[in-house]
Amino acid sequence: MSEDLTQKLNGSLEDKVDRLITVVQSVDSRLGSLESKVESLETKVDQRLRDTQPIWEAVQAQLAEIRESLQRHGELLQLHGKLLQQHGESLERLAEDISGLRAEVANLRADVASLRADTEKGFRTFDRRMERQIGEFEKLHAYQRDREDRVDKIEKLSTP
Helix, strand or coil: HHHHHHHHHHHHHHHHHHHHHHHHHHHHHHHHHHHHHHHHHHHHHHHHHHHHHHHHHHHHHHHHHHHHHHHHHHHHHHHHHHHHHHHHHHHHHHHHHHHHHHHHHHHHCCCCHHHHHHHHHHHHHHHHHHHHHHHHHHHHHHHHHHHHHHHHHHHHHHCC
């Protein structure tokens, strides 16, 4: 085979030029064929791009809507976060208030217990004093009856 190549190269100058022209023409025809294939591919790609352009535009519009929705949701999440923080602070204040109220209720219960004890002691003292007063009243009543009886006797003696 290498002999064939060398034999082909060993011809006359015109033969060499003819062969060279034939090769160049062959390359040129192949290049033309490739160019037409490339143009055909470009046409198909352009057509496909035109076919997919509405889809691509719809996808881009949907992506824009999704971005806007995500932004709104992000803003809502921030707002909810702030509200949760405020509610947490309010709950902390309420817990402190409840703790203070529990202490006040405990103090009031102690005061009521003390007042109850003082009231019971006062009623016992009042009962004892009333019992003494009743005893004194009974003595006075007996003394008065005794005086009335004496006055009746004196009046009976003085009436003839």
